[in-house]
Amino acid sequence: MAIRELLERLFGRQPATAAMARQRLRLVLAHDRSDLNPELVERMRREILAVVSKYVELEDGHGEVNLETEDRTTALVANLPIRRVRSSL
Amino acid sequence: MDDSSCRFILICSGKGGVGKTTLTANLGVALAKLDCKTAVLDADFGLRNLDLMLGLENRIVYTAQDLLSGSCRLEQALVKHKQEPRLSLMPAGNPRMLEWLKTDHMKEIATLLAPRFDYVLIDAPAGVEAGFRNAAAAAGEAIVVANPEISSVRDADRVIGLLNARGIQPLQLVLNRVRPTMVAHQQMLSVEDVLDILALPLVGMVCEDEQVIMSANRGEPLTLNDGGSPAAVEYACIARRLQGEAVPLPDLDSQNQGLLSRLGRLMNTRIL
Numbered sequence: 350m351a352i353r354e355l356l357e358r359l360f361g362r363q364p365a366t367a368a369m370a371r372q373r374l375r376l377v378l379a380h381d382r383s384d385l386n387p388e389l390v391e392r393m394r395r396e397i398l399a400v401v402s403k404y405v406e407l408e409d410g411h412g413e414v415n416l417e418t419e420d421r422t423t424a425l426v427a428n429l430p431i432r433r434v435r436s437s438l
Numbered sequence: 439m440d441d442s443s444c445r446f447i448l449i450c451s452g453k454g455g456v457g458k459t460t461l462t463a464n465l466g467v468a469l470a471k472l473d474c475k476t477a478v479l480d481a482d483f484g485l486r487n488l489d490l491m492l493g494l495e496n497r498i499v500y501t502a503q504d505l506l507s508g509s510c511r512l513e514q515a516l517v518k519h520k521q522e523p524r525l526s527l528m529p530a531g532n533p534r535m536l537e538w539l540k541t542d543h544m545k546e547i548a549t550l551l552a553p554r555f556d557y558v559l560i561d562a563p564a565g566v567e568a569g570f571r572n573a574a575a576a577a578g579e580a581i582v583v584a585n586p587e588i589s590s591v592r593d594a595d596r597v598i599g600l601l602n603a604r605g606i607q608p609l610q611l612v613l614n615r616v617r618p619t620m621v622a623h624q625q626m627l628s629v630e631d632v633l634d635i636l637a638l639p640l641v642g643m644v645c646e647d648e649q650v651i652m653s654a655n656r657g658e659p660l661t662l663n664d665g666g667s668p669a670a671v672e673y674a675c676i677a678r679r680l681q682g683e684a685v686p687l688p689d690l691d692s693q694n695q696g697l698l699s700r701l702g703r704l705m706n707t708r709i710l
Contacts, residue, residue: 365624370588371631378595378635421598421637 379416383423390416397427406432444552447559447680448577448606452593454564456585457614460650460659461673462561463491467661468677470525474556477516479547480530481573482563483539492519493657494527503531505550506543512550521662526555541575548576557680566600580606581641585615586627594636610641612676617646618690629690642676643687644669 380387394414401407408430417426449462459482466478479502480488489495494517500510516526528547531539551558562573574580580601584594594611601609613632620626629643647669653660660670661677668688675685 363625367621367624367627367631370627371635374588374591374635377592381592381596382599421602 375418376416379418379423382418382421383416385416390414393425398429401429403435405434408432444555445557445680446548446552446576446578447557448562448574448580448601449559449583450562450570450573450580450597450601451564451583451590452566452597453585453590456583456590457644457650458564458583459487459491459561460654461581461583461612461614461644461676462488462559463659464661464670464673465677465680466492466525466557466559467519467522467659468674469557469559469680470519470522471661471674472677472681473524474681475524475554476557476559477526477528477551477555478559478561479528479551481544481560482569483530484563484569486530488561489517489527489529490657491654491659492525492527494519494529495657498527498529501529501531502543502547503539506546512554539572541572544572544575566596570597570600574601574604574606577606580609581612582609582636582638583612583614584632584636586613586621586629586632587615588627591627591632591635598636598638609638611636611638612642612644613640614644615646616643616690621690640687641679642672643690644672645688 380390394412397414398407398412401412411428411430413428415426417424449458449465451458462478466476469476478488478492480486482488489498497517500515502515504510505512505515516528519525519527528551548558558576560573560577563569582594582597582601584590598609611633613629616629617626621628629640633640645668647660647667649660649665649667650669659673660667661673663670672688675688678685
């Protein structure tokens, strides 16, 4: 937290909105640029989780698959914390 | 187009109202003042405004449409600016004849203009549909205009994608209507934010300036007079940068060196 945010909370002022614009833009542009709609990404996420879960046990509710964009390149980034490798393999 | 010495620059933004036409008019005047023979081409055939910005609305007799149909010669269609005779306007066609303009027409106009001018600035309509595609047909390079505002940046990104797909190069960015105080208070996207997102080289950064509206009211682009309004100065700098001169970009911090902005920076110190 920056001093600004502390004071903003104390005095109930409007928080800095530029950061919100940045964050929202990143997300929406990742989708715009790849032409993938959120529903399709969600379907991909579920299928990727299903495939990975066949081999390893994942932390519950921690599987993240997102579109990220940097320098006009869009990447599909997955963050899947592993609890343990399935013993049956 | 075929004449390699003439630069065809598309001025576009996707979103409307960000300052395309104002930039086209001011850049046209500024380039003419640098001794460059310049034509500004109104490619917004539905809603034409470039004539108004330049104060030439009463001097239009023929349009690009008449030129292509053979009803007039090139010299008749081009409206010369009184004070800046090296600048000419090629007016858009009749708004009631929207269907006539196709990409081939635009290329034809470009071929006629190329031997006579150093620069042709094409003022694109808003949107990314047919009108934009036609305007882009003759472009050799492009300036994307954006405001530090969420919808404008998104639309600019879309336009950049389309221009990249067409192989139009170089693409440069003009960040327009920046409000330094809002940026200092982190209530507006900063230049760095926008550059980081759009990843284009910056060719100009113009701050919000009420003189822009007043000059539009008069029909005299700000760059016409040697006044020192901040926007006028920066428009003139953009023209020099296009000419290859290394002119430094305006420093927002220098306009914000008061106690308030130093306090603003202190406020951003992280404490937790």
